[in-house]
Amino acid sequence: MASLSTSVISLPRHPNSSPPTFSTDLRISSHPALSLVDQCTSIKQLKQVHAQMLRTGVFFDPYSASKLIAASALSSFSSLDYARQVFDQIPQPNVYTWNTLIRAYASSSEPAESILVFLEMLDHCSECPDKYTYTFAIKAASELRALQVGRGFHGMTIKASLGSDIYILNSLVHFYGSCGDLDLARRVFVKTPKKDVVSWNSMITVFAQGNCPQEALELFKEMEAENVKPNDVTMVSVLSACAKKVDLEFGRWVCSYIQRNEIKENLTLNNAMLDMYVKCGSVEDAKRLFDRMPEKDIVSWTTMLDGYAQLGNYEEAWRVFAAMPSQDIAAWNVLISSYEQSGKPKEALAVFNELQKSKSPKPDEVTLVSTLAACAQLGAIDLGGWIHVYIKKQVMKLNCHLTTSLIDMYAKCGDLDKALEVFNSVERRDVFVWSAMIAGLAMHGQGRDALEFFSKMLEAKVKPNAVTFTNVLCACSHTGLVDEGRTFFYQMEPVYGVVPGIKHYACMVDILGRSGNLDEAVELIEKMPIPPTASVWGALLGACKLHGNVVLAEKACSHLLELDPRNHGAYVLLSNIYAKTGKWDEVSGLRKHMRDAGIKKEPGCSSIEVNGSVHEFLVGDNSHPLCKEIYSKLDEMALRLKSNGYVPNKSHLLQFVEEEDMKDHALILHSEKLAIAFGLISLSPSQPIHVVKNLRVCGDCHSVAKLISKLYDREILLRDRYRFHHFREGHCSCNDYW
DNA sequence: GTAGGGTTAG
Numbered sequence: 001m002a003s004l005s006t007s008v009i010s011l012p013r014h015p016n017s018s019p020p021t022f023s024t025d026l027r028i029s030s031h032p033a034l035s036l037v038d039q040c041t042s043i044k045q046l047k048q049v050h051a052q053m054l055r056t057g058v059f060f061d062p063y064s065a066s067k068l069i070a071a072s073a074l075s076s077f078s079s080l081d082y083a084r085q086v087f088d089q090i091p092q093p094n095v096y097t098w099n100t101l102i103r104a105y106a107s108s109s110e111p112a113e114s115i116l117v118f119l120e121m122l123d124h125c126s127e128c129p130d131k132y133t134y135t136f137a138i139k140a141a142s143e144l145r146a147l148q149v150g151r152g153f154h155g156m157t158i159k160a161s162l163g164s165d166i167y168i169l170n171s172l173v174h175f176y177g178s179c180g181d182l183d184l185a186r187r188v189f190v191k192t193p194k195k196d197v198v199s200w201n202s203m204i205t206v207f208a209q210g211n212c213p214q215e216a217l218e219l220f221k222e223m224e225a226e227n228v229k230p231n232d233v234t235m236v237s238v239l240s241a242c243a244k245k246v247d248l249e250f251g252r253w254v255c256s257y258i259q260r261n262e263i264k265e266n267l268t269l270n271n272a273m274l275d276m277y278v279k280c281g282s283v284e285d286a287k288r289l290f291d292r293m294p295e296k297d298i299v300s301w302t303t304m305l306d307g308y309a310q311l312g313n314y315e316e317a318w319r320v321f322a323a324m325p326s327q328d329i330a331a332w333n334v335l336i337s338s339y340e341q342s343g344k345p346k347e348a349l350a351v352f353n354e355l356q357k358s359k360s361p362k363p364d365e366v367t368l369v370s371t372l373a374a375c376a377q378l379g380a381i382d383l384g385g386w387i388h389v390y391i392k393k394q395v396m397k398l399n400c401h402l403t404t405s406l407i408d409m410y411a412k413c414g415d416l417d418k419a420l421e422v423f424n425s426v427e428r429r430d431v432f433v434w435s436a437m438i439a440g441l442a443m444h445g446q447g448r449d450a451l452e453f454f455s456k457m458l459e460a461k462v463k464p465n466a467v468t469f470t471n472v473l474c475a476c477s478h479t480g481l482v483d484e485g486r487t488f489f490y491q492m493e494p495v496y497g498v499v500p501g502i503k504h505y506a507c508m509v510d511i512l513g514r515s516g517n518l519d520e521a522v523e524l525i526e527k528m529p530i531p532p533t534a535s536v537w538g539a540l541l542g543a544c545k546l547h548g549n550v551v552l553a554e555k556a557c558s559h560l561l562e563l564d565p566r567n568h569g570a571y572v573l574l575s576n577i578y579a580k581t582g583k584w585d586e587v588s589g590l591r592k593h594m595r596d597a598g599i600k601k602e603p604g605c606s607s608i609e610v611n612g613s614v615h616e617f618l619v620g621d622n623s624h625p626l627c628k629e630i631y632s633k634l635d636e637m638a639l640r641l642k643s644n645g646y647v648p649n650k651s652h653l654l655q656f657v658e659e660e661d662m663k664d665h666a667l668i669l670h671s672e673k674l675a676i677a678f679g680l681i682s683l684s685p686s687q688p689i690h691v692v693k694n695l696r697v698c699g700d701c702h703s704v705a706k707l708i709s710k711l712y713d714r715e716i717l718l719r720d721r722y723r724f725h726h727f728r729e730g731h732c733s734c735n736d737y738w
Numbered sequence: 739g740t741a742g743g744g745t746t747a748g
Contacts, residue, residue: 063739070740099740135741170742201743208744236744271745278746302746333747341748369748401748 033058037071043079046072050086065090066097073104080108095127102133106140114140115149129156131165138171147179170198177206195226201233208241216241217250230261232269239272248280271299278307302330309338314347329361337370340377346614348374349383363390365402372405379692379719381413382612388422398422400430407433411440414690414717414724431457431465439471443723445733447479466498473507477514478723480737485511506535513543514737518552534564541570545577553577568594568601606671606693610682617674626678633677638668641707649700672701676708676716688715696720697738706730 033053040046053059073083087101098121105114118137134157141150157168169192176185189203200223207216220238235258242251255273270293277286286307301324308317321331332355339348352371368387375384388406403426410419419440434457441450454472469492476485489508492498505528512521521540525532537560544553553574560570571594578586607616672693679689697720705716710730718725726733
């Protein structure tokens with residue numbers, strides 16, 4: 001046997017040194033060149049064998065040429081371009097040769113080529129595509145999620161009398177599922193005459209991955225009832241369905257089922273069990289399994305890492321991260337996204353920084369999506385903009401995920417123009433891209449524009465979803481478009497097929513309540529088909545505060561506290577209503593109750609980004625290095641405001657403060673004012689002051705910001721928990737409607 | 739001589 005340990009290959013001499021003859025020569029299948037093909041470990045070696053085959057003429061035997069193509073296209077060192085070159089040298093490729101190329105492209109990174117080769121085959125091959133050809137071509141269509149193309153193949157298989165081939169039918173189930181058409185997948189499955197285990201597996205997988213975990217589990221039971229023995233692949237999908245359903249009990253049952261039925265455990269199955277445990281919240285079960293797994297790969301480690309991170313146990317998460325054999329980008333992404341999603345955007349950015357410093361792995365699309373979301377939370381536009389440039393420099397394709405994140409980041413960082421620029425620059429806009437743009441316009445108070453975008457979206461034939469409607473209603477709420485809001489709300493289900501959810505009800509209550517239609521808001525709550533949640537009562541309570549309706553406020557508040565007894569926001573709102581109507585006894589009563597129950601008001605916190613770093617201020621904060629300068633600026637501001645007729649609005653104090661002077665003092669120390677003062681001293685006059693506040697802006701701070709924008713001739717952009725306030729020349733973009 | 743179904747991060 002020839003050895004390939006050297007890079008230059010010398011083929012063994014043919015036993016009788018005479019050139020081989022082909023066509024009918026059966027010895028060809030054992031020709032030495034062919035066994036060499038199997039031993040190649042690099043494209044270079046393959047090329048040497050190829051050259052020898054050409055020289056000896058072996059290449060012109062279709063069987064031999066196909067082997068060469070298979071090796072160049074399907075091996076670990078595969079090069080499809082090379083395979084294509086080899087293919088093009090073959091004078092008359094047969095069906096098998098065509099199949100090899102179509103198969104190789106189908107599972108490559110360019111499945112579209114597979115379809116093109118299939119079409120070429122129809123033109124150039126004297127034989128018809130066979131059952132193998134179709135399975136490969138259908139696989140390519142699945143990869144591409146090309147519904148129409150696949151349907152075409154489906155029709156062709158029927159015409160070619162291959163309509164009952166089990167391989168083709170199973171591929172079709174998988175294909176329709178990956179196109180998201182569960183209905184067609186099911187129809188093919190139902191019509192499959194003799195279902196084998198793969199048929200069942202395919203359909204279960206389609207349900208599990210298509211957000212129908214319940215159907216997946218039911219089908220598994222049906223499969224059992226039909227006495228089809230499930231295998232390891234079945235169980236992977238069943239576990240995935242348990243994970244999606246967050247059904248730990250059933251998940252545990254499945255694990256014991258696997259043992260009872262002696263389904264052979266392998267790495268993938270163990271990983272699926274790990275994932276199920278983690279998704280169902282039992283990292284303990286996951287850890288027990290992890291410790292006894294004979295083999296672990298990067299997926300096992302990443303799943304454990306995710307388990308700890310999701311539970312907020314970052315100490316253990318970092319320990320797993322450090323212990324993994326290698327940290328791939330997925331591991332970094334777990335950390336960044338879990339920090340970002342649990343409201344720790346600063347930590348997320350710190351991890352991103354570490355990743356940058358470590359040089360490898362390179363951030364991928366998921367990294368950037370999570371990091372942009374963290375920037376959006378913080379209002380960190382410098383880093384956000386940097387990532388935008390990074391994407392352009394890396395010539396990364398802006399897919400819809402990234403586009404959505406960029407629009408969201410720019411909008412939440414106050415740069416609506418940039419958000420629009422991104423929106424206008426892309427070719428493809430899915431429902432999320434449109435919805436993000438509508439949300440951006442809404443939060444900047446441009447409700448009418450938001451609605452115009454909504455109609456453009458409909459014109460573009462993009463179907464709105466629940467998120468779209470939340471944003472549309474939000475736009476109506478921020479701009480006070482009551483009639484429009486009502487119309488959209490009542491059109492949702494009959495016209496667009498989107499059933500109003502709790503968020504939509506909360507928005508609608510907000511729209512009605514805010515505009516003073518408190519009775520209608522109450523009526524809507526009473527008629528809701530789903531039980532109202534804290535957010536719904538919260539919206540009503542907010543409206544009561546705006547319109548000074550103490551009686552209704554107390555009712556809303558008691559409902560709210562019934563559902564969420566520790567909701568400090570409710571106490572604050574009610575207390576504000578009491579304060580507004582001068583009921584100071586009630587204010588102190590509430591205060592006392594909060595103290596006794598150990599409920600603390602979430603401290604107001606404002607942050608401002610100056611030269612790329614984020615500075616945070618709490619109320620009365622004096623921890624900033626420039627604290628002295630900030631406070632003297634505040635004194636100056638107070639004087640200037642007073643001399644311009646400003647009177648502090650004390651109803652915005654939660655605390656009952658005896659001394660009048662103290663009240664003024666507490667107000668002037670609100671975090672947003674500290675941040676604005678810091679902005680005034682550290683930014684050049686041409687730079688707008690961007691402040692992000694964690695709570696809703698207080699009424700007094702709102703008036704102050706308006707005045708400052710005029711007296712100091714500065715633009716102030718304040719983002720509160722709900723929206724943007726853009727102060728310019730004494731006015732706010734919200735028109736004092738918020 | 740070829741085939742179909744599976745696990746991690748948004």
